[in-house]
Amino acid sequence: MKKLFQRFRWLYYVEAxxxxxxGVLIICFNANESLHATIGYIIAIYLLMNAIFVLSASIAxxxxxxxxxxFTGLILxxxxxxxFAEPTLFINALPLIIGVASIGVGIVVVGQCSMLFVTLxxxxxxxxxxxxxxxxxVFGITIISLNYSGSxxxxxxxxLILGILLLIDGIGILxxxxxxxHATHKxxxxxxxxxxxxxxxxxx
Numbered sequence: 498m499k500k501l502f503q504r505f506r507w508l509y510y511v512e513a514x515x516x517x518x519x520g521v522l523i524i525c526f527n528a529n530e531s532l533h534a535t536i537g538y539i540i541a542i543y544l545l546m547n548a549i550f551v552l553s554a555s556i557a558x559x560x561x562x563x564x565x566x567x568f569t570g571l572i573l574x575x576x577x578x579x580x581f582a583e584p585t586l587f588i589n590a591l592p593l594i595i596g597v598a599s600i601g602v603g604i605v606v607v608g609q610c611s612m613l614f615v616t617l618x619x620x621x622x623x624x625x626x627x628x629x630x631x632x633x634x635v636f637g638i639t640i641i642s643l644n645y646s647g648s649x650x651x652x653x654x655x656x657l658i659l660g661i662l663l664l665i666d667g668i669g670i671l672x673x674x675x676x677x678x679h680a681t682h683k684x685x686x687x688x689x690x691x692x693x694x695x696x697x698x699x700x701x
Contacts, residue, residue: 508550509670509671509673509674509677510671510674512667512670513667513668513670513671513674514667514671515543515546515667516543516663516664516666516667516670517663517664517667517668517671518667519539519540519543519660519663519667520660520661520662520663520664520665520666520667521660521664522536522539522660523536523656523657523659523660523663524657524660524661524664527653527656527657527660528653533584533585533588533589533652533656534584534585534588535584536584536588536656537580537583537584537585537586537587537588538580538581538584540580540587541577541578541580541581541584542577544573544574544576544577544580545573545574545577545578545581547570547573548570548571548573548574548577549570549574550570551566551567551569551570551573552567552570552571552574554566555567555570588652588656589652591651591652591655591656591659592640592641592644592645592651592652592655593641593644593645595637595640595651595655596636596637596638596640596641596644597637597641598637599633599634599636599637599640600633600634600637600638600641601637602630602633603630603631603632603633603634603635603636603637604630604634605630606626606627606629606630606633607627607630607631607634609626610623610624610626610627610630611627614627
């Protein structure tokens with residue numbers, strides 16, 4: 498997607514605005530269960546817009562069908578359609594999604610570190626990664642166990658964290674877009690100044 502966004506810089510601003518709006522809405526209304534469906538629809542709209550753009554740009558730029566951007570667009574389109582059909586299901590399934598992801602990442606990290614221990618020996622950094630992998634695995638098991646046993650509902654907490662991350666991401670993209678625009682204008686201005694100087698020298 499980065500390749501496509503470089504061709505259409507104004508999309509950085511659109512992306513930043515959407516992420517900031519989503520982040521603020523999720524932060525403000527994450528505890529209101531009656532608005533969980535609305536949050537799901539907002540996320541679905543955001544993903545659908547990204548999917549349409551990526552697929553359209555892939556076709557317009559004649560990118561190969563097997564290009565990663567095209568597959569990304571298809572995945573985003575599938576997820577957005579699912580969210581439109583079941584907006585609250587996504588919110589309710591967040592603890593399960595986060596839990597399974599944490600377990601999966603934890604297993605991968607522990608497995609990779611174990612192989613490195615056997616082949617290359619242990620180092621402080623590898624031991625730290627190994628411990629982090631175990632903690633991720635335990636974290637995933639804990640979230641799933643507590644949430645689905647009815648002891649604790651992690652949905653609101655995860656939504657709040659998601660909202661904060663989206664807000665930070667949106668602000669970061671906006672800052673990068675402003676810097677990119679400023680740098681582009683500066684380069685263009687310097688190029689124009691060099692052309693003017695060259696013309697003046699030729700006239701002399």
